[in-house]
Amino acid sequence: MSLSPNGFCMVLTTAQGDETQKIIAAVLSRELAACVQVMPIRSHYVWQGVLREEVEDLLLIKAKVGDWDGLETTIREAHAYDTPEILRFDIDAGAQSYLDWIASVTRKG
Numbered sequence: 231m232s233l234s235p236n237g238f239c240m241v242l243t244t245a246q247g248d249e250t251q252k253i254i255a256a257v258l259s260r261e262l263a264a265c266v267q268v269m270p271i272r273s274h275y276v277w278q279g280v281l282r283e284e285v286e287d288l289l290l291i292k293a294k295v296g297d298w299d300g301l302e303t304t305i306r307e308a309h310a311y312d313t314p315e316i317l318r319f320d321i322d323a324g325a326q327s328y329l330d331w332i333a334s335v336t337r338k339g
Contacts, residue, residue: 236321236322236323236324236329237294237295237296238292238293238294238295238320238321238324238329238332238333239292239293239294239295239298239318239319239320239321240290240291240292240293240318240319240321241263241290241291241293241298241301241302241305241316241317241318241319242288242289242290242291242315242316242317242319243288243289243291243305243309243314243315243316243317244271244273244286244287244288244289244314244315245286245287245289245309245311245314246284246285246286246287246310249308249309249310250268250287250289252308253266253289253304253305253308253309254266254268254289256304256305256307256308257291257293257301257304257305260300260304260337261335261336261337262293262297262300262301262304262336262337263291263292263293263297263301263336264292264293264331264332264335264336265291265292265332266289266290266291266292267289267290268287268288268289268290269287269288269290270285270286270287270288271285271286271287271288272284272285272286273285273286292332293332293336294332294333294336294337295318295320297336297337298318300337302316302318
């Protein structure tokens with residue numbers, strides 16, 4: 231998997247209830263993310279042949295590409311879903327001061 235030009239990414243996942251706070255606490259306390267934004271959403275999908283609709287939280291996680299493996303593992307461990315949505319979007323460009331801040335509050339090295 232190729233790295234973003236500047237080494238930063240946004241990871242997207244969904245969760246429900248207390249699980250949202252569990253994921254946030256896990257990724258921030260382990261310095262795997264600089265910021266997690268949460269938005270309430272309504273998801274419509276097919277799961278095991280059944281059309282479903284759920285109220286969920288959408289988590290937008292700002293992180294470094296180098297922390298992707300640990301971030302994915304941490305989200306998966308905190309998640310109750312059988313197949314959690316965990317997607318990485320590499321950041322091609324961004325305000326340098328914001329990217330510097332992400333680097334300053336996440337794991338070093």
